Amino acid sequence: MSRKAKVFYQNRFAGVISETDEGYLFRYEKEYLQTENAEPVSLTLQLRKEPYQSKTIFPFFDGLIPEGWLLNIAEDVWKLNPRDRMGLLLTCCKDCIGAVSIIPIKEGSDE
Numbered sequence: 326m327s328r329k330a331k332v333f334y335q336n337r338f339a340g341v342i343s344e345t346d347e348g349y350l351f352r353y354e355k356e357y358l359q360t361e362n363a364e365p366v367s368l369t370l371q372l373r374k375e376p377y378q379s380k381t382i383f384p385f386f387d388g389l390i391p392e393g394w395l396l397n398i399a400e401d402v403w404k405l406n407p408r409d410r411m412g413l414l415l416t417c418c419k420d421c422i423g424a425v426s427i428i429p430i431k432e433g434s435d436e
Contacts, residue, residue, distance in 0.1 A: 328411050329430040334366045342386060342427070344411040351383060352376035366425055382410045389418045389425065 329343045332351070337360070340353040351370060357363055358372055365371050367385035377383065390413045391399055399417050400407055407413070418427035 328415060328432075330415055331428045331430060332366060333426045333428065334364065335424045336426075339363075339366050341430070342383075342414075344382075348378060348380040349382050349386075349411075350376050350378050351386075382414070386414055386418075386427075389421050389423075389427065390414055391417055 327343055327345050329341055331338055332340045332342055334357075337357065338354055339357045340351060343350045343352075353372060353374070355374075358374065363372055367383075369385050370377055370383065387410055390396070390410065396407065396413075396417075399405060399413065403416050405412055405416060414427055415429040418425075419429075420426060
């Protein structure tokens with residue numbers, strides 16, 4: 326099972342984060358990279374054509390997930406497992422504070 330989400334930076338489609346059986350992948354969108362004033366979504370994920378790969382969720386994306394009482398509310402309301410970091414990212418980070426937002430890609434979609 327692979328779960329994916331579009332990553333927006335300042336309301337511009339910047340790339341896609343994916344969870345696969347091997348771990349996590351983040352790739353910048355080709356069009357975003359070609360934009361004159363493109364900025365990295367994080368200092369730890371600098372602009373490049375090659376995808377970033379990791380066995381664990383990237384610390385930047387993990388940092389977007391709420392903590393404390395807000396995480397407790399999210400877990401209770403949406404019945405989420407606190408160890409399912411990708412599930413939490415997909416559910417809780419559509420409208421984050423800051424420049425980045427995460428929009429889930431529906432399974433079976435061509436995106």
